[in-house]
Amino acid sequence: MFLLRGLLPEMTPVARHPGWTADQRRTLGDLLSATARSTESALLLTAYAQLWDAEILVRSVFEGSLKVAYLLQSPSSFEERHREYGHDLFRISLLKDHAKYAELLGVLPSVSDPGWRPFRERLLAEEEREEIATAYPKQVRSSLESRWGFTGLIGGLARSGDPIFKGFTGLATGYSMASHIAHADSVGTSIAMERDYRSAERRDAISLAHGVRLMTDVMVCFHIRLAIGYRFISRDPAPVARATKAMTDLKTSFGRVYEDWMEAEYGTV
Numbered sequence: 070m071f072l073l074r075g076l077l078p079e080m081t082p083v084a085r086h087p088g089w090t091a092d093q094r095r096t097l098g099d100l101l102s103a104t105a106r107s108t109e110s111a112l113l114l115t116a117y118a119q120l121w122d123a124e125i126l127v128r129s130v131f132e133g134s135l136k137v138a139y140l141l142q143s144p145s146s147f148e149e150r151h152r153e154y155g156h157d158l159f160r161i162s163l164l165k166d167h168a169k170y171a172e173l174l175g176v177l178p179s180v181s182d183p184g185w186r187p188f189r190e191r192l193l194a195e196e197e198r199e200e201i202a203t204a205y206p207k208q209v210r211s212s213l214e215s216r217w218g219f220t221g222l223i224g225g226l227a228r229s230g231d232p233i234f235k236g237f238t239g240l241a242t243g244y245s246m247a248s249h250i251a252h253a254d255s256v257g258t259s260i261a262m263e264r265d266y267r268s269a270e271r272r273d274a275i276s277l278a279h280g281v282r283l284m285t286d287v288m289v290c291f292h293i294r295l296a297i298g299y300r301f302i303s304r305d306p307a308p309v310a311r312a313t314k315a316m317t318d319l320k321t322s323f324g325r326v327y328e329d330w331m332e333a334e335y336g337t338v
Contacts, residue, residue, distance in 0.1 A: 083298030128247035
């Protein structure tokens with residue numbers, strides 16, 4: 070946690086790049102701040118051995134990092150992608166929220182009760198609702214959401230051939246696991262309990278490996294954000310190299326945690 074907290078200031082040149090418009094700077098600032106907050110929270114949970122809850126936050130860090138990477142992949146596509154993320158998808162989300170709140174309020178017996186005012190205020194004026202629905206027909210909404218969803222983002226970045234994203238798809242397994250946990254399906258609710266039924270040796274080995282994997286995942290995500298940001302603004306990449314070395318040294322310090330788990334679990338290294 071302290072390593073990444075110490076590295077976070079290296080993102081300042083990206084967040085405060087003079088080439089951004091005020092709107093672009095706010096969008097990137099919000100996204101970078103969100104990933105940084107969730108990263109620290111995930112590391113705190115990991116430190117207290119709350120690994121399954123940490124998985125959900127690491128999923129958020131992963132998805133936020135994918136969006137940073139997609140936004141900043143190329144100067145030629147930045148303005149269009151920023152408009153999609155910061156404007157189009159925002160308005161589409163307002164429309165979706167309106168539908169959800171309207172459905173909820175529609176089944177309440179006392180919708181005019183003052184306690185429901187926060188929900189009523191999330192409803193769009195009919196004129197605004199129609200304007201958004203007209204501007205973004207269902208097919209357009211579906212296309213945008215698909216392109217900016219997890220599968221669309223990771224697939225697009227992986228297929229681009231961009232060397233920065235080499236091996237990034239390997240993080241998808243953790244994302245998939247976190248989905249089970251976040252949605253509390255039968256896999257997500259049983260997987261943690263199953264570990265408790267293992268022998269102490271197997272349980273301790275996999276718990277250590279799991280914790281290291283979570284820490285490694287957020288470090289990789291930070292490195293992606295830093296590298297793509299510095300490349301986009303044509304900044305001297307020396308801080309990226311320093312961050313790479315610091316994170317490599319930390320990973321080395323964990324020793325044979327993964328090999329120890331493999332040996333405990335499968336009797337082989």
